[in-house]
Amino acid sequence: MSEAKIQTGPLVDPHGETRDDCAVIALKNVTREYAGHGSTVRALADATFSIVAGEWVAITGPSGSGKSTLVNLIGCLDRPTAGQLKIDNVDVASMTATELDRFRADKIGFIFQQFHLIPYLSAIENVMLAQYFHSMTDEAEARAALVRVGLGERVSHLPSELSGGEQQRVCIARALINNPPILLADEPTGNLDAANQTIVAELLQDLHRNGHTIVMVTHDPEMAGLAQRRIALSHGKVFCHPVGGPMVTLRR
Numbered sequence: 001m002s003e004a005k006i007q008t009g010p011l012v013d014p015h016g017e018t019r020d021d022c023a024v025i026a027l028k029n030v031t032r033e034y035a036g037h038g039s040t041v042r043a044l045a046d047a048t049f050s051i052v053a054g055e056w057v058a059i060t061g062p063s064g065s066g067k068s069t070l071v072n073l074i075g076c077l078d079r080p081t082a083g084q085l086k087i088d089n090v091d092v093a094s095m096t097a098t099e100l101d102r103f104r105a106d107k108i109g110f111i112f113q114q115f116h117l118i119p120y121l122s123a124i125e126n127v128m129l130a131q132y133f134h135s136m137t138d139e140a141e142a143r144a145a146l147v148r149v150g151l152g153e154r155v156s157h158l159p160s161e162l163s164g165g166e167q168q169r170v171c172i173a174r175a176l177i178n179n180p181p182i183l184l185a186d187e188p189t190g191n192l193d194a195a196n197q198t199i200v201a202e203l204l205q206d207l208h209r210n211g212h213t214i215v216m217v218t219h220d221p222e223m224a225g226l227a228q229r230r231i232a233l234s235h236g237k238v239f240c241h242p243v244g245g246p247m248v249t250l251r252r
């Protein structure tokens with residue numbers, strides 16, 4: 001297997017910027033170990049790669065390979081055991097927990113397989129809750145986010161009064177509310193039927209066209225095919241697929 005030209009050294013674009021200059025997410029030898037239960041689990045081992053602004057990357061790999069661990073780290077919900085993680089050129093290790101909360105609210109929108117909607121709040125209140133964490137609430141803006149995902153007629157519905165696909169669209173509206181540059185999606189279509197999968201896929205394509213950086217965990221080859229690049233995980237180790245090419249390791 002030949003060594004990949006991409007990723008093994010700094011890429012230079014026609015404007016003279018290296019890939020690292022454009023990186024919005026940059027991992028250098030990032031490891032995450034979980035201690036306990038009499039042994040240590042190395043869920044992510046020595047990951048080194050970068051994702052540039054506006055890129056759409058699919059994270060794939062079998063169950064237990066470390067996908068959610070990686071997404072939780074990129075989402076600043078967790079910290080590496082070792083290595084350096086930079087989001088938008090800021091080393092996340094340099095921030096206090098409070099700074100990190102604010103940084104996360106500014107930079108990252110989360111879309112989860114399990115939606116994580118508050119059951120006793122309406123669709124619009126669930127979206128406004130995300131604004132609340134950003135210390136401002138604007139009902140008109142929350143309504144506009146729901147209209148954007150096609151739920152203008154469902155703003156007062158509770159999650160239990162929405163279909164699975166509609167709940168996922170509320171989750172996407174919530175992720176968009178602070179207009180974060182990075183969207184992290186962990187199995188965004190995992191619980192959806194084909195029709196709703198298509199709606200969510202089209203929404204993600206629209207967001208990508210509008211310049212959002214998307215990092216998406218998926219088991220679905222069709223969804224992975226929408227991304228520009230694939231990062232595959234196996235037993236916590238990272239492999240990168242160049243677009244349309246064979247699987248190659250990021251770093252040996």
Ligand SMILES: Nc1ncnc2c1ncn2[C@@H]1O[C@H](COP(=O)(O)OP(=O)(O)OP(=O)(O)O)[C@@H](O)[C@H]1O
Pocket residue numbers: 034035041042043061062063064065066067068069070
């Ligand atoms: N808090 C934790 N404590 C101990 N081990 C953990 C913890 N979280 C995850 N692990 C272990 O780390 C490994 C990677 O888990 P992770 O959730 O990242 O996998 P995944 O690729 O997202 O899997 P799936 O496709 O099933 O969601 C697994 O072996 C898991 O058992």
Ligand SMILES: [Mg+2]
Pocket residue numbers: 067068069
């Ligand atoms: Mg997972």
